[in-house]
Amino acid sequence: xxTIKLGFAPTRRSIFSAPDxxxxxxxxxxxxxxxxVEFVDIDDINEEGLLYDDKDLPKIxxxxxxxxxxxxxLPHCNFGTEYVCARLAKTLNVPVLLxxxxxxxxxxxGIRLRDSQCGLFATGKVLRRFCVPFTYLTNCRLTDPxxxxxIRNFLAVxxxxxxxxxxxxxxxxxxxxxFWSTMCNEGELLEKFNIQLSxxxxxxxxxxxxxxxxxxTEVSKVVEYCHCNMCIKVKENELENVAALKVAMKNLAEKxxxxxxxxxxxxxxxxxxxxxxxxANSLLNEExxxxxxxxxxxxxxxxxxxxxxxxxxxxxxxxDWTVRHPDNENGELLQHCGPWPISVAQEKPTIGYxxxxxxxxxxxxxxxYGDMTLCRFDGDNGDYSLLLGHAKGVEGPYxxxxxVWVEVADLNRLENKIVCGPYIHHCVGIHKDVVPVLYEACKxxxxxxxxxxxxxxxxxxxxxxxxx
Numbered sequence: 001x002x003t004i005k006l007g008f009a010p011t012r013r014s015i016f017s018a019p020d021x022x023x024x025x026x027x028x029x030x031x032x033x034x035x036x037v038e039f040v041d042i043d044d045i046n047e048e049g050l051l052y053d054d055k056d057l058p059k060i061x062x063x064x065x066x067x068x069x070x071x072x073x074l075p076h077c078n079f080g081t082e083y084v085c086a087r088l089a090k091t092l093n094v095p096v097l098l099x100x101x102x103x104x105x106x107x108x109x110g111i112r113l114r115d116s117q118c119g120l121f122a123t124g125k126v127l128r129r130f131c132v133p134f135t136y137l138t139n140c141r142l143t144d145p146x147x148x149x150x151i152r153n154f155l156a157v158x159x160x161x162x163x164x165x166x167x168x169x170x171x172x173x174x175x176x177x178x179f180w181s182t183m184c185n186e187g188e189l190l191e192k193f194n195i196q197l198s199x200x201x202x203x204x205x206x207x208x209x210x211x212x213x214x215x216x217t218e219v220s221k222v223v224e225y226c227h228c229n230m231c232i233k234v235k236e237n238e239l240e241n242v243a244a245l246k247v248a249m250k251n252l253a254e255k256x257x258x259x260x261x262x263x264x265x266x267x268x269x270x271x272x273x274x275x276x277x278x279x280a281n282s283l284l285n286e287e288x289x290x291x292x293x294x295x296x297x298x299x300x301x302x303x304x305x306x307x308x309x310x311x312x313x314x315x316x317x318x319x320d321w322t323v324r325h326p327d328n329e330n331g332e333l334l335q336h337c338g339p340w341p342i343s344v345a346q347e348k349p350t351i352g353y354x355x356x357x358x359x360x361x362x363x364x365x366x367x368x369y370g371d372m373t374l375c376r377f378d379g380d381n382g383d384y385s386l387l388l389g390h391a392k393g394v395e396g397p398y399x400x401x402x403x404v405w406v407e408v409a410d411l412n413r414l415e416n417k418i419v420c421g422p423y424i425h426h427c428v429g430i431h432k433d434v435v436p437v438l439y440e441a442c443k444x445x446x447x448x449x450x451x452x453x454x455x456x457x458x459x460x461x462x463x464x465x466x467x468x
Contacts, residue, residue, distance in 0.1 A: 076100030080119035173264030275361035278338035309434035338363030367404035369393030
């Protein structure tokens with residue numbers, strides 16, 4: 001599971017009770033510890049360990065930056081000093097969580113020690129003036145389920161932003177000539193999002209394969225793993241090539257500091273190594289290194305975002321939207337030659353031959369049913385968006401490759417969005433509801449969320465409380 005570190009900066013305002021602010025700062029800290037959240041406090045910055053004095057900002061910024069915080073948590077413990085909160089958030093440039101505890105009943109003399117809700121209203125406005133995006137966790141008690149749910153969702157949002165901003169993709173070969181749909185603008189990805197590509201030619205991959213075959217040890221381990229976890233319907237020398245390809249791609253990803261891979265999976269590769277790369281892709285996907293087909297850079301970015309939204313607890317699968325279900329008006333076949341990770345399958349996968357090619361090395365398996373998120377990062381003409389929504393696995397006819405039939409709420413609406421763009425026939429699925437997290441993360445990375453179901457109000461609410 002991914003680890004996210006928060007900068008914990010509880011805030012107060014002078015005209016309300018400082019002791020009560022200290023009390024709620026302490027209670028909030030203890031609740032975070034109970035939830036297992038890693039955080040850095042500001043106890044050593046001033047006597048109170050609270051954010052209210054502009055003069056403390058340089059020291060707080062320095063401490064948080066040196067600690068490498070991934071997000072900023074601003075509990076409003078009696079009201080809050082909104083301009084100091086905004087200045088801190090602007091400087092750090094990380095996701096911001098805004099929350100305050102529910103205010104108690106006024107005492108018998110009409111005295112209120114805190115106006116936390118009012119402070120949230122003020123800070124929200126000032127953050128907007130500073131052009132700082134933020135996440136709002138509803139005004140609730142520390143013991144309310146909304147608090148834990150909102151904190152965990154925010155951690156996942158931070159993880160998406162962290163991964164997205166540090167993405168570097170190993171591009172093995174150019175896109176196949178016929179796949180104009182998978183072209184991307186490398187310079188624009190770097191300029192807009194700091195997403196970097198590390199392109200290498202196919203001969204560099206084949207040379208690495210020769211090297212790992214000669215060394216032997218890692219290749220042998222992969223061959224043994226395949227025999228234990230998959231049904232093998234290819235020759236032993238072909239399986240050795242699958243293993244060598246897997247080890248070589250992983251080595252090259254590490255060499256170039258990449259967290260995902262996009263490979264030109266056909267057809268030049270088959271002339272060099274005699275296999276399809278699908279099974280090798282599957283093995284790397286199982287290890288949490290997303291590998292996508294047809295040099296689909298945007299697909300690799302999508303896979304990284306989905307896995308990060310799931311806090312690396314579930315593997316993603318890279319699929320084609322292919323054909324409508326023969327019996328279900330809202331059903332669709334998600335399929336690909338065989339790059340899906342083993343843990344996605346509901347049966348023991350087979351390494352064999354693909355549907356449309358003559359070379360071995362593809363994987364066959366029906367994926368698990370159940371609820372899932374489907375998404376696609378894409379763009380053209382300078383605009384980028386993330387198509388996302390819910391689906392569930394359903395029964396359907398057998399087909400080759402790795403596949404699953406899914407049902408969505410309104411396939412006609414989804415189909416129209418894919419055709420009219422900026423999307424293509426590729427998507428990423430994950431057996432987890434990460435729609436609210438991905439939707440919220442989009443505000444921090446400059447990408448427009450695009451829901452294929454008309455449920456925007458529901459999704460916005462689900463960032464802090466499940467509605468189903």
